Amino acid sequence: xxxxxxxxxxxxxxxxxxxxxxxxxxxxxxxxxxxxxxxxxxxxxxxxxxxxxxxxxxxxxxxxxxxxxxxxxxxxxxxxxxxxxxxxxxxxxxxxxxxxxxxxxxxxxxxxxxxxxxxxxxxxxxxxxxxxxxxxxxxxxxxxxxxxxxxxxxxxxxxxxxxxxxxxxxxxxxxxxxxxxxxxxxxxxxxxxxxxxxxxxxxxxxxxxxxxxxxxxxxxxxxxxxxxxxxxxxxxxxxxxxxxxxxxxxxxxxxxxxxxxxxxxxxxxxxxxxxxxxxxxxxxxxxxxxxxxxxxxxxxxxxxxxxxxxxxxxxxxxxxxxxxxxxxxxxxxxxxxxxxxxxxxxxxxxxxxxxxxxxxxxxxxxxxxxxx
Amino acid sequence: xxxxxxxxxxxxxxxxxxxxxxxxxxxxxxxxxxxxxxxxxxxxxxxxxxxxxxxxxxxxxxxxxxxxxxxxxxxxxxxxxxxxxxxxxxxxxxxxxxxxxxxxxxxxxxxxxxxxxxxxxxxxxxxxxxxxxxxxxxxxxxxxxxxxxxxxxxxxxxxxxxxxxxxxxxxxxxxxxxxxxxxxxxxxxxxxxxxxxxxxxxxxxxxxxxxxxxxxxxxxxxxxxxxxxxxxxxxxxxxxxxxxxxxxxxxxxxxxxxxxxxxxxxxxxxxxxxxxxxxxxxxxxxxxxxxxxxxxxxxxxxxxxxxxxxxxxxxxxxxxxxx
Numbered sequence: 001x002x003x004x005x006x007x008x009x010x011x012x013x014x015x016x017x018x019x020x021x022x023x024x025x026x027x028x029x030x031x032x033x034x035x036x037x038x039x040x041x042x043x044x045x046x047x048x049x050x051x052x053x054x055x056x057x058x059x060x061x062x063x064x065x066x067x068x069x070x071x072x073x074x075x076x077x078x079x080x081x082x083x084x085x086x087x088x089x090x091x092x093x094x095x096x097x098x099x100x101x102x103x104x105x106x107x108x109x110x111x112x113x114x115x116x117x118x119x120x121x122x123x124x125x126x127x128x129x130x131x132x133x134x135x136x137x138x139x140x141x142x143x144x145x146x147x148x149x150x151x152x153x154x155x156x157x158x159x160x161x162x163x164x165x166x167x168x169x170x171x172x173x174x175x176x177x178x179x180x181x182x183x184x185x186x187x188x189x190x191x192x193x194x195x196x197x198x199x200x201x202x203x204x205x206x207x208x209x210x211x212x213x214x215x216x217x218x219x220x221x222x223x224x225x226x227x228x229x230x231x232x233x234x235x236x237x238x239x240x241x242x243x244x245x246x247x248x249x250x251x252x253x254x255x256x257x258x259x260x261x262x263x264x265x266x267x268x269x270x271x272x273x274x275x276x277x278x279x280x281x282x283x284x285x286x287x288x289x290x291x292x293x294x295x296x297x298x299x300x301x302x303x304x305x306x307x308x309x310x311x312x313x314x315x316x317x318x319x320x321x322x323x324x325x326x327x328x329x330x331x332x333x334x335x336x337x338x339x340x341x342x343x344x345x346x347x348x349x350x351x352x353x354x355x356x357x358x359x360x361x362x363x364x365x366x367x368x369x370x371x372x
Numbered sequence: 373x374x375x376x377x378x379x380x381x382x383x384x385x386x387x388x389x390x391x392x393x394x395x396x397x398x399x400x401x402x403x404x405x406x407x408x409x410x411x412x413x414x415x416x417x418x419x420x421x422x423x424x425x426x427x428x429x430x431x432x433x434x435x436x437x438x439x440x441x442x443x444x445x446x447x448x449x450x451x452x453x454x455x456x457x458x459x460x461x462x463x464x465x466x467x468x469x470x471x472x473x474x475x476x477x478x479x480x481x482x483x484x485x486x487x488x489x490x491x492x493x494x495x496x497x498x499x500x501x502x503x504x505x506x507x508x509x510x511x512x513x514x515x516x517x518x519x520x521x522x523x524x525x526x527x528x529x530x531x532x533x534x535x536x537x538x539x540x541x542x543x544x545x546x547x548x549x550x551x552x553x554x555x556x557x558x559x560x561x562x563x564x565x566x567x568x569x570x571x572x573x574x575x576x577x578x579x580x581x582x583x584x585x586x587x588x589x590x591x592x593x594x595x596x597x598x599x600x601x602x603x604x605x606x607x608x609x610x611x612x613x614x615x616x617x618x619x620x621x622x623x624x625x626x627x628x629x630x631x632x633x634x635x636x637x638x639x640x641x642x643x644x645x646x647x648x649x650x651x652x653x654x655x656x657x658x659x660x661x662x663x664x665x666x667x668x669x670x671x672x673x674x675x676x677x678x679x680x681x682x683x684x685x686x687x688x689x690x691x692x693x694x695x
Binding site: 034134144151162167291295331336341342348 | 411451454455456459460461462463464465466468469470471472473474475476477479480481483484485489490605610613616617620658660661663664667668670671674675676
């Protein structure tokens, strides 16, 4: 039996770097086992993942494009989590956020381009936040568990959007469930155009300036959660609601604000997907990115500095994963959904599995050094 | 008569559709009464559906499939317990992890093993459960009222439907009338008091989770080896969450949870009927909106027109023995 060590003696890099890395390694080992069960060679899969995500310029750009999505949904989950709220509804909020982007952009496209972009971003945030508001209100006022309501809102968002895409805003000249395309002038510039400035020719790249927006959003979340009075209040509610009430902080207000900001961040996924990639609403465009955000946030320990590398790692898994599914007939993209589950398990629920052992190992070693 | 037959068939499908919800709600009662949140009902149901379908296909016997599903679901419950009871990890995170893991794994393995996009092979009649016609159902059909109730509503269900409704009084008896049930509820309300009385809190929670695993396996097997003859991607379609909502709406009590499950089942049965039907005043409602009705109902019920739901006191908190 390992006795727990004094937390204050544990160096920050042990608890925030070594422990997460050990957990990640365990998760990847279990994932390798799954690939083996599915009848493929895990080592070959790792090779393909690394080649697919780093091996060539287009692939790397794809990796960063996925990273952008995961930063948005990861930040979304993290903000709510600091208030001890499990916003599992990133998927639905992103879907409705995309509706906001499209409706705003199509209606104001006559304005100067930068203004259209700003308004579209506002549309994404407002629509995403609105979709998170109802579960937030019900949690705050009625105690309906936010996990169930947000999941239900994912289902409802999906039904609603399919209804809109089939019956209301569908491009009536086409059969598929998608809208008309936005005018070309307001599309986000992509990596293809950027590379062309340096004389590099790329056929197609989904990576666009939303990546910069993701960086900005990370700074925004860091500032908001750790440097403002509101962020402090929200974390206080999350840590100890009773103490927060005693200090005069309203849990209702903070639950609602935290969820709305969370929903707004998830809505930004719509910016990347609609202004950057599809230029129209395509049925099912959030494609599970909202759920992946949970894994990203938990792996990144709910801090933007952790979320960015975690999002990048998932970018590698997604882009490398598509290379794997291309080459290995037995592996589908769902295998990487399973990998996400394993990562959430080891870096979230089982994060304390080896923590006491690792921490006491390092503390004892460091003490020995000091005494010598 | 036409109307009565219609009504009978609506009640009949309500009973069938509610069955997995009933199993899941009963499973949820065991876990949550012991103080362990279980959102992973959804994932476990999906896993049970997958394992039952695969097991029945390979061994040619649906009972073996059911048995394998039970083993798998109990293992998953143990995993949940290992993370959230033994290692005091966050219970909700553990459930979310299990759910996402299983959505991915079942579909990925179905594709890898059977080469179809997330489908398992169709089961033959020997490999699945069939509807059971109760004795004398045919001869009683012509008797007024009784015949209608017996032959049209009660007869002709899958074995799981009967087991599901039998499980409700049993769960009630176990939870409220036995010393095991008393300990179970006490562990969920005040674990340290139970610990002082010399009862092992961790062992109680593991036992509750084991029962939870057995019950939820029936729900999954019902979906893939009785109502349908194969497993398909994400076939649990949120039923685990609906059941949990029914359980909360039923205030963690088997009887009221059963009523909530029947309400969900009835809405779903009605929803299927309404598709493509011209209604007076509003006309035909688009199918996507009709399909959303159970989910909207869940939100409405949870928002609670019957007062705030009071959960077991110690729910969601890992138990730490004081040193």
